Amino acid sequence: MGTPAAISAKGLAVKAGRNVLLQPLNLSFADGEFVGVLGPSGCGKSTLLRCLAGLQPLSQGQVFLGLKPLEQLTSVERRKIGFVPQDDVVHGSLRVDRALTYTGRLMGLTGDALSGRVNQVIELLELQERRGVRTDKLSGGQRKRVSIAMELLGEPQVLFLDEPTAGLDPALEDSFMSSCQKLCRGGRTLLMSTHVMQSLDCLDLVLVLLKGHMIFLGPPQQGLSYFQVPSLTMIYKQLAQQDPLQAQQRFAASPLYQTYVAGRAP
Numbered sequence: 348m349g350t351p352a353a354i355s356a357k358g359l360a361v362k363a364g365r366n367v368l369l370q371p372l373n374l375s376f377a378d379g380e381f382v383g384v385l386g387p388s389g390c391g392k393s394t395l396l397r398c399l400a401g402l403q404p405l406s407q408g409q410v411f412l413g414l415k416p417l418e419q420l421t422s423v424e425r426r427k428i429g430f431v432p433q434d435d436v437v438h439g440s441l442r443v444d445r446a447l448t449y450t451g452r453l454m455g456l457t458g459d460a461l462s463g464r465v466n467q468v469i470e471l472l473e474l475q476e477r478r479g480v481r482t483d484k485l486s487g488g489q490r491k492r493v494s495i496a497m498e499l500l501g502e503p504q505v506l507f508l509d510e511p512t513a514g515l516d517p518a519l520e521d522s523f524m525s526s527c528q529k530l531c532r533g534g535r536t537l538l539m540s541t542h543v544m545q546s547l548d549c550l551d552l553v554l555v556l557l558k559g560h561m562i563f564l565g566p567p568q569q570g571l572s573y574f575q576v577p578s579l580t581m582i583y584k585q586l587a588q589q590d591p592l593q594a595q596q597r598f599a600a601s602p603l604y605q606t607y608v609a610g611r612a613p
């Protein structure tokens with residue numbers, strides 16, 4: 348046996364009444380992996396991230412942090428999972444550094460440990476020049492960085508970001524993605540959902556959902572040949588014409604499924 352996955356799911360499925368929001372799926376991601384969850388609006392991206400983060404109950408299956416099922420985690424272990432929702436939770440009137448200090452204090456940090464950690468996350472997310480600015484004076488991208496910095500104060504091992512690049516222009520998106528890549532280099536696993544994005548090359552893996560079906564999981568470059576597109580931003584037109592079940596079956600029969608799903612079974 349190798350090292351256990353950072354986060355994994357076995358037979359994860361979600362229903363709401365008669366609607367199946369997520370078909371049963373198996374997933375397993377390693378330490379330091381940067382994963383993008385793509386798919387049209389309403390395909391189940393947020394549902395999947397929330398389930399993996401333990402914020403939404405599953406109808407079937409189990410999620411594991413390392414080897415431990417989420418429901419068995421102690422409150423200290425639960426802090427190893429961070430989640431940044433699509434709508435920012437940053438307080439308006441505080442300066443960036445004060446907002447972070449306040450949040451860190453709520454997490455139980457004090458003294459030098461607190462100020463050290465605040466400086467560290469400010470640097471990591473390249474907020475040095477903005478540290479004295481009120482959060483309501485920040486741009487959307489900067490406010491998103493502050494939301495992520497707040498989660499990082501707790502030093503999560505696995506971090507979920509729900510559509511963090513929505514509203515960023517391509518240049519900002521690029522630099523944001525590089526910051527995220529940097530976060531993963533320290534061994535942190537990062538899962539990010541996105542509706543559409545230019546800079547997918549930073550990602551280690553791309554997961555594509557279509558109406559609750561997993562229809563692709565693999566490196567972005569392999570996605571290009573799988574969908575026969577020059578850029579993954581072009582899959583959406585194709586997805587609109589595909590039958591989700593058939594697309595899932597095609598993926599289940601592919602070598603990529605063997606490598607990235609079956610070969611990684613939790």
Ligand SMILES: Nc1ncnc2c1ncn2[C@@H]1O[C@H](COP(=O)(O)OP(=O)(O)O)[C@@H](O)[C@H]1O
Binds near residue numbers: 395
């Ligand atoms: N609590 C719920 N009850 C019923 N349907 C829901 C609920 N939450 C989400 N949905 C539906 O589930 C589907 C997936 O939603 P979501 O995960 O938010 O998709 P995405 O993030 O990809 O846009 C959507 O069709 C949405 O309307």
Ligand SMILES: [Mg+2]
Binds near residue numbers: 393510
């Ligand atoms: Mg969503």
